[in-house]
Amino acid sequence: MIAGRGRQRIRPPRRGLHGDDLDFDSTWVSIEAAFREIHTKNASRLSYEELYRHAYRIVLKKRGDELYKNVYEFEKNWLASEVRGSIDQLLSPNLLANVQNVGGTTANERRVSGEKFLKGLKQAWGDHQVCMSMLADVLMYMDRVYCQDHRRPSIYTAAMFLFRNEILQSNISETDERDVLGLLNHVILEQIQMERDGDIIDKHLIKSCVHMLDGLHADDLESDDQRLYNVSFEREYLDTSRIFYRTEAEALLRDSDAGAYCGHARSRIHEEEDRCRSTLLDSTTKKIQNVVEAELIQNRIHELVEMESGVRFMIDNDRRVELNLIYDLNARVDENKSEVTRAIQRRLVEMGTAINSDAIAASQATSTSAQEKNLNQQTVAAIKWVEDVLVLKDKFDRIWRESFNSDNLLQTAITRSFADFINSPTFPRSSEYISLFIDENMKKGIKGKTEAEIDLVLEKAITLLRYVQDKDLFERYYKKHLCRRLLMNKSISNEVEKQMISKMKIELGNNFTAKLEAMFKDMAISEELTSGYKRYVEGLGDRDPKRIELSINVLTSLTWPMETIGGTGEDDASKRPQCNFPASVEKIKRGFELYYNEKHSGRTLTWLPNMGTADVKAVFPRVPQKDGSLKERRHELNVSTYAMVILLLFNELPVEQSLSFNEIQAQTNIPHNDLVRNLQSLAVAPKTRILRKEPMSKDVKPDDQFFFNEGFKGNFVKIKVGVVSNGNKVESDRERRETEKKNDDSRNFCIEAAVVRIMKQRKELSHQNLMTETLSQLAAQFKPDVHMIKKRLESLIEREYLERVEGAESYRYLA
């Protein structure tokens, strides 16, 4: 095989490939004839091989440029004469009239002539593409060799340019200088306008024309940003849309309410989106949306929100669907939704402030009536306030959920607004009111409720608590109220109390609830003590029929709010006059002290008779009954410890003798205030008038005389003698001032503790940093006043915990 090839020579290439026997003109004539056939859709008779061979030879003969030019010219002529001619026939006067905005044609006529024009153009474009791809097939060799070598656009591309030049950019007529492209844009825009007005148009047809524009470029480089669609049509489309929507927005704002406006705007946006998908190109979606959003929303949102039927109206009337619409619209143009947020916050604070002032008004409305009533009134006001706030909260929660898609930003805004009005400086009672609300529920509200319902109530209270800034103030009130509930056994369910505590623990932390829990612990221990003591007494020996039963609560003094217990506060606990108990009671008291000291040595028990109650069996002399018989009447009187002491005085008194106020006080050593109140309840209150007072009046004076009321009539065997001003009520102004003072004192300690903690760790710190750190440490408990911190700093420096660093705004810790 190799041997045979050793001396091979290359033969000269054959048959005219390199000869000069090419007759360009006649070859071109046959090519041109074939092209005509192609354009008139007779291609199936033509031989590809033959046409290709012609073109191939011409290119090989280096006459590619002539071929290219000829094809180009041919195509140009064809477009200019044949295709342009057919387009001309579509340019009915009707159509042209539109462009000049001459009226007198009906919408239907315009649509028909427009569609005809579009159809014709689409047809011409489709034909052109098909023909040119066939030409490109035949001229493949020219494209690959000549065009690439000479950096010419492929014949197909060139032909597309031709279509643009000869058809789209040609004048409508000799006298009319607008070009076909402008007309096309106009017709499409007009069709779209018809659709906006509610007509049905041929979307598919328009889409084809749009594709044509997208396939053609304004320049000859086919750069992406030069598509005719973008540079010509889209621009005009956006402009006309802008004008359209601007006018529409004006009309709508004038003629309809905010809700309808929002609904309309939304449907317009969707409509445009659909239009881009079905009629135009997806790439326009974003742009047209920007236009619609700018015109219908951005520029109008403020007006819209502030409209009479705007956000405020929607909130007040619970138009949640409309709120959702307006939220949605705002979200489209502003990710912070600031307009809607602002409106919502404003309205919320307004409503909250209204609730606040209602509560204040309610609490003051009846200031003319009796003190007791007044206090009740305030409690009612407190509960109403809490409930109103909760209703408000529910309302906004619902709006937030249903209208604002649970948007986090708005939740923050709403929370802030709630905190704003709840902690408003003009309304200092929120902590107390919330505590009272819980108190009320613990005592009465939860009776007969299921666990789930109770949980809901507790949860509501916690929700409100979250908004409160001065948690320490709340703690103080809660402790006070809880203390009363526990000692007076007012609480319906211990379980629920504990549940509440654990909820607060989750919300506010261990520190907050530690003391509250200790109170519960004391109660539990006391129960054990009581029963232990009872066993102890029984073990002592024979049962004494006259023995007095003792139920005792031993309270740790620091845990419990002493001001509530001691009446006057712990500072004068030692000075507090010891009440003189009757001998029998005194004996028990001693007995218990003995018992207690055996168990816990070194502890001092302080007796608080003002907090106790006693059951006393009383026998009243015979009085005639209805049936005429005489009958001794026995009553079991449930009275306060003090009252018990007072009553026992009368045991030893002969009938019809009296004791004066001063005598009673001297014998019992009961504090003046308590004595007055107890005597009032025993001698003044009409249902429990066990004593008789002379003279009969409401006030108790030092020289009043008291008798045992033998003629007392009671309808029940058991009678409870209440003591005036018992139970949890809204504080009087004096009490509040006191509470606040106490609160400030304990805050002072907190602040000092925080400062010392920080400084111990940092040793030296600038004033600014110290302030920030202190504030952040205390944030969980309350919001301290800067002025207060400064005072504490002064005090700490005085006491040489800190010193000022010379020449700098900073402090040093002194160990």
Next chain:
Amino acid sequence: MDVKRKHEIEAALASEAQAVSSGRLKEDSPLDTSVAFLDFCEACRRGDLKAAQELLQAGVNVNARDQHDYTPLILASLCGHYEVIQLLLENGALCERDTFQGERALYNALNDRIRNLLLSYDYAKSTNPLQPLAAHVSSLLTRPEPKTADITITAYDQSFRLHKFLLAARSPYFAKKLAEAPNTASWKLPHAIPAEALRVALQYLYFSEVSLRNVLHGLSDDEELVVLNGVDKIGRQLEMERMFEDITEVSDRRLLRQKRAEELVRGRDQLELWFRDNVLKNKMIVDTDQVDGIRWDRDNSIFADVLLRADDDDGAKSTIYGVHKAMLLRSEYFLTMFNSPFREAQDARYLHVVNLDCTPQVLETILTFIYTERSDFGLDIAVDVLFAADQLFIEKLKQRAALIISSLGNGSTSTVEAENPRGETDAEEAIDVYEIIRAGWDTRVQRLEEFCARYIAYRLEHYIDEAEFAELVQESAKRVTARQETDTVELIDDIRWYLSERFRLRFEDTHFDEMMDENPKADREALADAVKDLDISDKTAGAVRTLDGEIAGDEFAQDAINYQILLGKIDALLENLGLDA
């Protein structure tokens, strides 16, 4: 650069040797001590393109090794013959990273240019030489347009549009069946065989790389069993015994590659056999004036669906080949033709005759390439094949033709410069270099232009004064201006480069450059003057003379002066042509 460490290579080598000795792996580079192979190695060592090309065509194993464990590629790489390396790689020489022989070729590469060439042919990027053919045949299974299928096979609920000639070539069973009933248009498989199994078998039959693991992926055990049984059954029915084994075993990459390569060669051989027995044997030679009367029915025994016609040089006889569109689609020309709405793509009662502008011999070469990927033709038709391949857009064949021209075109003169330092040539040249370079330009094959520039540079003495050479330079200059606005004449640049290469080879060690610089400018002008009245004819004397007839002191001096003379002549030529380069 990721280079394996020595111990890693040794470990790989040991495991490879084990695999080979246990028969799991076929050796990539078997020992070959035949004379032909040793000649081949020698050619690679010396950089003799022509000899290497001829031996390759004679079928020497390009990946064998000699008794010193050298493969031809390592030798060529070591000795720095860029063109030879290219030739070897194009003919399937393996250069795979992570193999012993592959790494050796890389280690030994004389320079970075060669190293980069080798790396670019790493197995991961290059392909089996038969891969283009395989890829085309595989694509026929899924190609929707144009329609080329002529039989529908249905299994269960799926039907496959297939090609009878491929079925007959690949499966003895189909060959028999179709021979009995060539008109069969559809065939139904028994229901027992699942469509999945048939699909696998057909993919295999159509040269796709099939992995049973992929096919079975996601099937339950039962389904798996059914498919496996089906594949086995089909394999036996179609008498493709190796199929089941070939697609089931998937182990390491090299084993997979070897199996694949074997299967491709076997498949190609089947296709080639069928092609020769049917297409070539059924060609019709008729008088050209009667060729229009030829009618082939759509149903014919070789399943042809189009006829190709080529006329003899003298135009008296025409040869007609019945061929298959499915294969012709490998040419972009035919692809466009059969996709177009023109006559050739229309269905007609009789097969269309497509005229091709070449001799039957060239057409047969093209068809052989299209059907079998073979391209071992002689220099005599190489230029014709080049043009035809260009016209039909068969890029690969074009490159092959150019390769053949540039490797065989030096005639009996060795391309090894050392053996012909003085530019002496045979009286009879194998090629017309003007023709070749123009063909290279016309068909845009850079390789030919380079080849010719080198060819001329090494024989510049013969061409520099010919009028046609001046014409050629002018043409080259024109090509340049047409492409871009620069002042270089590509051909002259190339020639100068090769000329310097030709002389520098011998001057490199003797600081020729410095010597050149020392030459006073006046001397050069004097030389140029001397060139003008140069007369080569008196270079017949036995003494050592320079080109201008002066007697040079020794051969070294002769070369130096000759180089100057030739450069001067080029300048003069350019000046005459009014070119500034």
